Amino acid sequence: MGRGARETIVITGASRGIGEATAKRLAQPGAELMLLARSEDELDRVCNEISQTGAHADYLVADLSTVDRARDAARKIAEHCEPIDILVLNAGMSNDKPFWEASLEEIVYELGVNYLAPVALLHTLLPRLNGRQSHVIVVGSLTAILPFPSNATYAASKAPLLSLIKSLRLEMKDTGIHFGIVLPGLTATAATEDFESPIPRATPEKIAEAIYLCIARRKGLIIPGAGNRFAAAFFQQFPKFSERLVTPFKGRLFPGFDDHVGE
Numbered sequence: 001m002g003r004g005a006r007e008t009i010v011i012t013g014a015s016r017g018i019g020e021a022t023a024k025r026l027a028q029p030g031a032e033l034m035l036l037a038r039s040e041d042e043l044d045r046v047c048n049e050i051s052q053t054g055a056h057a058d059y060l061v062a063d064l065s066t067v068d069r070a071r072d073a074a075r076k077i078a079e080h081c082e083p084i085d086i087l088v089l090n091a092g093m094s095n096d097k098p099f100w101e102a103s104l105e106e107i108v109y110e111l112g113v114n115y116l117a118p119v120a121l122l123h124t125l126l127p128r129l130n131g132r133q134s135h136v137i138v139v140g141s142l143t144a145i146l147p148f149p150s151n152a153t154y155a156a157s158k159a160p161l162l163s164l165i166k167s168l169r170l171e172m173k174d175t176g177i178h179f180g181i182v183l184p185g186l187t188a189t190a191a192t193e194d195f196e197s198p199i200p201r202a203t204p205e206k207i208a209e210a211i212y213l214c215i216a217r218r219k220g221l222i223i224p225g226a227g228n229r230f231a232a233a234f235f236q237q238f239p240k241f242s243e244r245l246v247t248p249f250k251g252r253l254f255p256g257f258d259d260h261v262g263e
Helices: 017-026 040-051 067-080 104-128 152-171 204-216 226-237 239-253
Strands: 008-012 032-037 056-061 086-089 135-139 178-182
Touching (some): 017 032, 017 086, 032 040, 086 104, 152 178
Parallel strands (some): 008 086, 032 056, 135 178
16 A cells, blocks of 8 residues: 555554554554653553564653643654654544633643644654655544534634645645545543443544555545544535534533533
């Protein structure tokens, strides 16, 4: 599929969940991986497990919650890594609160982690990308397209990533760098283990496979799961009807939503 073994791969949020699964999916004999997250113990575990595949993995403990911290992390990566073949911007978080319950500080923090920090990483590492052989993959969210009551600011922090990648694919087309984004729906991770919803959950491994395919096929956008693709297309084509259709069931469909809050 056009991927060589001796690749330099950088993945954020790689200590668990989608990031860990992606690191293991992309690890091939001879590959060099740099994994970023806040938990040193978990990063060390993942690196040790990857070493058994014949790839080499190192880690950088980093708090990617602000532009300055993300830029500092990117500079450290640039100092110690070969030119980057694959950059996967996966780190993210959710306040998991309705808009009226979240403080402005919490909203700003969420926006920093989910949008501003990835932008800072990409902007700083762009000169280190390996030209026409390189890939930038962002892990966004289906909420960039669909509404997410009870987590409105999370959805709002993910939406600009989709706009960014769509625009960069045109703006930087002549560079040959591949820009892609994967929009997972509800995924079975530690962050969602307390969610109660009838919506099926994808495994982190399924999202990692989508990320692999996004790279291998140089796709601009992948939405894993047929149901998610249908929902995204339906909401985009029939937004008013979709809203009327979903409204009576929003308390069941959307994790954490309480119809009585705010009344």
